[in-house]
Amino acid sequence: MNIILMGLPGAGKGTQAEKISENYKIVHISTGDMFREAISKKSELGRTAQGYMDQGQLVPDEVTSGIVKERIAQEDVQQHGFMLDGFPRTLVQAETLDQIVKELKTSIDRVVNIKVDPEDLVERLSGRFICRKCGATYHKIYNPPKVEGVCDVCGSKDFYQRDDDKPEVVRNRLEVNIEKNTPLIAYYEKQGKLSNIDGNKPINEVFDEIKKVLEKV
Incomplete structure (x- = not known):
């Protein structure tokens, strides 16, 4: 079984x-x-990719696609199947992936897209805050301190939020991802391979929904 796993941050x-x-066991x-x-x-x-990365540049599509082909041609993948996570990211990469699996005489069986409302994701991702004194990490909804405003570990009342976790930064990151994912979702939907999964449910319920989809593959 060969699948692609998609979903926003x-x-x-x-x-x-x-x-x-x-x-x-894939x-x-x-x-x-x-x-x-x-x-x-x-x-x-690998050496080519390293050269781009050392210069702080994005690795070109053709290099990334070549590395994907190298990896999925390996024996463990051929024997057990694969789950791609983080590739493809663009329509060009998706089209190249179709060529790769065709050349390797295999196919993409299913694309699983975990869907969560972007505003819910802003709340999830921007709720994290950190104790400035000891570095303990909390979340305002999922992991708040036992006593509001007081660190469980060291008793400090001095907390801060990383720039990456601030709502406006999170919202921007989600918008960029939505823009990239939308053409991919349409591409796989057209192929009849897309399954949308409700990611708002508890973890085990989400997995139960995924299993229902994969058991049909």
Whole structure:
């Protein structure tokens, strides 16, 4: 079974990826994992990607796609199947991926898209705050201090929020991701491979919905 896992930041993709990989014994391939492996093996494409990354530049599509092909051609993936996480990110990459799997005489069986309302994601992602004194991390909804305004660990009342966690920054990051994901969702919907999963439910219920989809593959 070969699948693509999609979802906006904060939708719970990482948690569900672990559950899918564990339950179905398929190889979980994230973009970061692929790059690290190609670079550590010092493959030609790995060295090329490293050159771009060392200069702080984005790795071009053709290099990224080449690394994807290298990875999914490996024996463990051929034997157990794969779950792609973080690729494709663009329509061009999706079209290239179709070519890659065709060349490798396999296919993408299902695209699982975990959907959560963007405003709910803003609340999830911007609720984190940190104790300035000891670094303990909290969330205003999911993990508040036992006593409001007082750190559980050191008793400090001095908290701060990272710039990345501020609502306006989170909202902007989500907008960028929505813009990128929309053409991909339409592409896979047209192919009849897309399954939307309600990510607002509890973790285990979300996974139950994913299992229902994958058991039909």
